[in-house]
Amino acid sequence: MYRYVLKRLLLIIPILLGVAFVVFTIMDFTPGSPALIMLGQGATDEAIAQLNHQLGFDRPFFVRFFNYIEKLVLHFDFGNSYSTKQPVAHEILARFPHTLKLALASIVFSSVLGLSLGILSAVKQYTAIDTTLTVLAMAFAAVPGFWLGMMLILLFAVKLGWLPANGVTTWRNFILPMIALSMQQAAVDMRLTRTTMLETIRQDYVRTARAKGAPEKTVIWKHALKNALLPVVTNMGTSFGHLLGGAAVAETVFVIPGLGTYIVNGIRMKDIPVVMASITMFAAMFCIIILIVDLLYAFIDPRIKAKYTRSR
Amino acid sequence: MSTNMKPQAVTAQAKAKKQSQFKEIWRRYKKSRTAMVGLIIFLAIILMAICADLIVPYSQAIAQNKNARFLTPTSEHWFGCDHIGRDVFARVVHGSRVSVSVGIVVSAVCLLGAGFLGAVTGYYGGMLDNIVMRVLDVFMCIPSNLMAMAVVAALGTNLVNLYAAMSISQIPPRTRLIRSVILTEVGQDYIEAARSYGAKDSRIIIKYVIPNAMGPIIVNTTSGMATLILVAAGLSFLGMGVQPPTPEWGSMLSDAREYIRNAPHLLYFPGIAIGVTALSINLLGDGLRDALDPKLKD
Numbered sequence: 265m266y267r268y269v270l271k272r273l274l275l276i277i278p279i280l281l282g283v284a285f286v287v288f289t290i291m292d293f294t295p296g297s298p299a300l301i302m303l304g305q306g307a308t309d310e311a312i313a314q315l316n317h318q319l320g321f322d323r324p325f326f327v328r329f330f331n332y333i334e335k336l337v338l339h340f341d342f343g344n345s346y347s348t349k350q351p352v353a354h355e356i357l358a359r360f361p362h363t364l365k366l367a368l369a370s371i372v373f374s375s376v377l378g379l380s381l382g383i384l385s386a387v388k389q390y391t392a393i394d395t396t397l398t399v400l401a402m403a404f405a406a407v408p409g410f411w412l413g414m415m416l417i418l419l420f421a422v423k424l425g426w427l428p429a430n431g432v433t434t435w436r437n438f439i440l441p442m443i444a445l446s447m448q449q450a451a452v453d454m455r456l457t458r459t460t461m462l463e464t465i466r467q468d469y470v471r472t473a474r475a476k477g478a479p480e481k482t483v484i485w486k487h488a489l490k491n492a493l494l495p496v497v498t499n500m501g502t503s504f505g506h507l508l509g510g511a512a513v514a515e516t517v518f519v520i521p522g523l524g525t526y527i528v529n530g531i532r533m534k535d536i537p538v539v540m541a542s543i544t545m546f547a548a549m550f551c552i553i554i555l556i557v558d559l560l561y562a563f564i565d566p567r568i569k570a571k572y573t574r575s576r
Numbered sequence: 577m578s579t580n581m582k583p584q585a586v587t588a589q590a591k592a593k594k595q596s597q598f599k600e601i602w603r604r605y606k607k608s609r610t611a612m613v614g615l616i617i618f619l620a621i622i623l624m625a626i627c628a629d630l631i632v633p634y635s636q637a638i639a640q641n642k643n644a645r646f647l648t649p650t651s652e653h654w655f656g657c658d659h660i661g662r663d664v665f666a667r668v669v670h671g672s673r674v675s676v677s678v679g680i681v682v683s684a685v686c687l688l689g690a691g692f693l694g695a696v697t698g699y700y701g702g703m704l705d706n707i708v709m710r711v712l713d714v715f716m717c718i719p720s721n722l723m724a725m726a727v728v729a730a731l732g733t734n735l736v737n738l739y740a741a742m743s744i745s746q747i748p749p750r751t752r753l754i755r756s757v758i759l760t761e762v763g764q765d766y767i768e769a770a771r772s773y774g775a776k777d778s779r780i781i782i783k784y785v786i787p788n789a790m791g792p793i794i795v796n797t798t799s800g801m802a803t804l805i806l807v808a809a810g811l812s813f814l815g816m817g818v819q820p821p822t823p824e825w826g827s828m829l830s831d832a833r834e835y836i837r838n839a840p841h842l843l844y845f846p847g848i849a850i851g852v853t854a855l856s857i858n859l860l861g862d863g864l865r866d867a868l869d870p871k872l873k874d
Contacts, residue, residue: 279714279717282710286715287726402855405855405858408809408810408826512719531726532729532815543722
């Protein structure tokens with residue numbers, strides 16, 4: 265098991281190098297030289313050329329890429345932002361907690377909501393509750409998160425004044441962004457849980473459990489749910505990816521100074537070090553979550569756990 | 577089937593069989609009322625996008641009117657007017673063009689790109705498969721809308737670059753899906769049979785593997801269209817989609833955000849337009865999934 269985790273952690277390294285390479289290549293196509301961005305429109309051609317030379321931007325593509333990676337690996341140096349001239353690593357460390365909080369809160373909220381409502385819907389199949397939940401899930405799956413976010417601001421911040429519309433000072437600031445970011449995922453999770461739960465309930469072993477006189481609660485929670493959970497957990501890794509992507513938009517709506525807004529501003533300003541660093545951070549988070557999800561399987565499915573232990 | 581049948585007769589028979597298959601799928605699709613509602617709404621939206629100029633002239637969507645700023649809905653301006661006095665109804669109608677075209681064009685490009693990569697890697701496997709999949713692993717670690725943003729930033733913001741950016745970000749996950757579908761088909765006996773009578777690989781892929789793998793691919797492409805429309809709206813919301821003054825639902829919402837306290841009505845209509853479009857496509861996708869699933873055959 266430990267060897268497996270270590271192997272997977274080591275595998276993240278080449279993937280992140282790959283991500284860095286892909287983003288570096290894309291950003292290389294971005295028009296406009298970095299020196300021009302730093303010096304502003306009024307700069308003379310010589311000043312631009314000199315700064316480009318000083319910072320090494322006139323060197324070949326691969327040399328620049330290796331220099332970047334070298335600095336990153338040896339000194340944890342992501343370079344300096346072109347626009348603020350501050351080290352990117354500092355900025356990322358300051359912003360990262362906000363995004364992590366938002367993403368974790370959202371994945372927990374959407375999973376709990378999606379799972380519980382999915383189970384409820386499956387257990388009460390063909391009742392008014394089931395129909396209502398299914399219709400709501402269809403609707404929420406189609407609503408863009410940023411629009412939902414603005415509607416939430418309109419209702420809870422502007423009209424009712426219950427919750428703040430932006431900022432990050434207290435946990436109350438995170439409620440609306442969390443809901444805006446989660447609802448679409450919750451809808452997807454709910455529909456998936458409902459489907460798998462319905463399939464599981466029809467299995468022979470569930471009928472056996474019922475036949476031997478186990479109370480309905482035990483049948484659902486102990487026997488059916490564990491198996492119905494697997495596809496939902498499988499989907500959690502991917503949904504975390506969606507959430508991370510959605511965070512960029514949600515943070516913009518709620519003016520949260522996280523990695524998402526950092527990346528959006530970085531892209532707008534063509535601030536290459538900022539974009540490189542934040543996308544790589546996003547990818548790293550994603551890889552680690554996928555690993556955690558894979559390990560979660562083992563806890564839920566003893567068959568998979570057995571495989572890991574044997575491969576040791 | 578007798579062996580001395582004329583080639584024309586065989587093609588005619590195959591054609592008839594294909595037709596009856598479509599009929600069968602359509603018959604099953606029709607049975608779902610929600611799927612039919614989805615189909616009708618989606619066709620109506622496509623029609624709206626095509627005939628936008630007949631419904632309301634484009635000039636109204638970009639004409640500014642100082643006196644009509646923040647106008648709430650009236651009989652003349654059904655959806656009211658925005659912060660520079662443009663008619664919101666006209667902008668919503670014309671905005672459908674961008675969303676629908678992104679949905680269709682990007683889906684088609686992804687189907688071709690991911691279809692080719694998925695078919696080749698799934699069919700041949702081996703080294704090629706390994707290399708392509710490892711490269712895609714890297715791409716899959718970058719959240720797709722961040723990827724699209726980066727590509728738009730590199731290429732510049734316009735409609736064609738938006739298509740390109742979204743295609744690049746969507747091809748990797750779809751290639752994976754198509755590859756897995758192809759892999760299950762390749763293991764079947766009829767492929768072995770085709771190989772044993774000496775059919776060429778390209779013929780096997782195009783003639784046998786792809787048609788048989790089509791079901792899940794169609795369903796995925798249809799449902800994916802809703803995602804594409806939502807992501808495109810998100811990109812435009814962030815100012816990385818189509819450039820003003822071109823009407824687009826996401827960018828309309830981005831404008832509306834500034835005036836959320838004074839003119840909340842500007843938020844409603846573009847949002848509803850995105851939601852209804854995505855909902856209709858989801859209903860259509862669900863209906864297709866059920867109609868194409870042989871397990872659910874009556």
